[in-house]
Amino acid sequence: xxxxxxxxxxxxxxxxxxxxxxxxxxxxxxxxxxxxxxxxxxxxxxxxxxxxxxxxxxxxxxxxxxxxxxxxxxxxxxxxxxxxxxxxxxxxxxxxxxxxxxxxxxxxxxxxxxxxxxxxxxxxxxxxxxxxxxxxxxxxxxxxxxxxxxxxxxxxxxxxxxxxxxxxxxxxxxxxx
Numbered sequence: 001x002x003x004x005x006x007x008x009x010x011x012x013x014x015x016x017x018x019x020x021x022x023x024x025x026x027x028x029x030x031x032x033x034x035x036x037x038x039x040x041x042x043x044x045x046x047x048x049x050x051x052x053x054x055x056x057x058x059x060x061x062x063x064x065x066x067x068x069x070x071x072x073x074x075x076x077x078x079x080x081x082x083x084x085x086x087x088x089x090x091x092x093x094x095x096x097x098x099x100x101x102x103x104x105x106x107x108x109x110x111x112x113x114x115x116x117x118x119x120x121x122x123x124x125x126x127x128x129x130x131x132x133x134x135x136x137x138x139x140x141x142x143x144x145x146x147x148x149x150x151x152x153x154x155x156x157x158x159x160x161x162x163x164x165x166x167x168x169x170x171x172x173x174x175x176x177x
Contacts, residue, residue: 011160027151035089035147043082050074052152093139093150100136100157104129105166114171121167128160 026034054071057064081088107129114122138151 024154097140
């Protein structure tokens, strides 16, 4: 049961990493277009949530003022998101940096497991984990980092994570039996 769960979880991680690689490549190729697209899409999503809250307010017989207030706030927030794309990218950069650091730390824990099992791949996993943590810190602390650099870091993270998950999938059978 654990083996099946771990393999399925690893494949999910690989898909997420491939999405990160695609996003990174798009950020490298067209940073301005991607920045604007992310802001517009996110803005429309938030505005859509506001419209749904307003419809909810109307369908409840205009009795729940909380829904009306929430609808107005969401519509205004959606418009602000579309206008302030530059700030959104800064927030996006911080989220990506934190995610990369988190993944590196999780992979560092995997390194300890590999070392306990006397696996030869623990050193490779250790190096890749440290590289991920350094890349995440770089993205996080460099306020002036350009979008392409974020794209490169995201691509590197995605590739490292795919490699580690493929190694894990191939070795999980050996260590769980």
